[in-house]
Each structure stands twice: as C-alpha cells, then as structure tokens.
Amino acid sequence: MAVVASAVVAVGTGLGFAETAPARQSVCPGSVTFSAEGGGPAATSDRFAVGTRLRVTNLDNGRVVTVSVVGPSGSCVLLNAAAMELVREPGKNVVRRNVVEVLR
Numbered sequence: 408m409a410v411v412a413s414a415v416v417a418v419g420t421g422l423g424f425a426e427t428a429p430a431r432q433s434v435c436p437g438s439v440t441f442s443a444e445g446g447g448p449a450a451t452s453d454r455f456a457v458g459t460r461l462r463v464t465n466l467d468n469g470r471v472v473t474v475s476v477v478g479p480s481g482s483c484v485l486l487n488a489a490a491m492e493l494v495r496e497p498g499k500n501v502v503r504r505n506v507v508e509v510l511r
Contacts, residue, residue: 435483435507439463441491441500442480448472448490451480459509463494466504470494473510483507 435454442451450461459476461484472493474486484507486494494502 433506434461434509435505437483439484439486439494439502439505439507440482441486441488441495444487446487446489448474448493449477449487450474450490451478451485451487452476452483453480454483455509462506462508462510463490463502464506464508465494465496465502466506467502468494468496 444451450463452459452461455461455476457476457478460473461476462471462473463484463486464471470493472486472490474490491500491502
C-alpha cells in the first residue's frame with residue numbers, strides 16, 4: 408500500500424507539543440497503469456462503481472489528475488491514455504509511487 412509520510416505540524420499551545428497530521432492513504436495498493444483507450448481523462452476499475460471520482464497523485468513528480476470511473480477493468484485503477492499523460496513521468500507508462508483517493 409502506498410502511504411505518504413505524516414507531516415509534523417507545531418501546535419500553538421506554548422507547551423512544546425506537536426501534533427501529527429494524518430497521512431493520506433491510497434485506496435489502491437500497488438502501481439497505477441494505463442490502457443490505450445482514447446477520450447478525455449478517465450479510468451476503469453475493478454473496485455469502484457461507474458461515476459466514482461478519483462484523484463491520482465504521482466508521488467515522484469507531484470502531478471495530479473482527477474478522473475471518473477467509466478467502466479470495469481482488471482485493475483484497481485487503470486487510467487486511459489489522456490489521464491496517464493497528465494501524471495506520468497516522460498518515458499514511463501506506470502506510476503509506482505502513488506496515492507489514489509476517492510473524492511466525495
């Protein structure tokens with residue numbers, strides 16, 4: 408499971424205590440890959456219903472894409488070509504270090 412390390416944020420209590428901000432956890436363990444499907448940025452999924460909105464963050468370059476699930480696939484999240492182009496690093500067709508979040 409991809410997890411972003413927690414950040415420590417000082418609390419203004421004057422007592423020297425610190426509070427740890429909650430880490431963002433990915434709802435999809437493992438790598439995010441893509442299909443050659445065309446169209447605007449979208450995804451397919453074996454875990455989320457059609458219409459579910461997801462935010463995919465590439466932790467290696469900080470790029471983010473928001474997509475809607477448009478159909479089923481054999482992966483937790485399979486981005487189409489347009490979505491992958493927005494988050495991938497040049498020459499790479501997989502996002503290994505990522506966070507996938509369900510948007511409400």
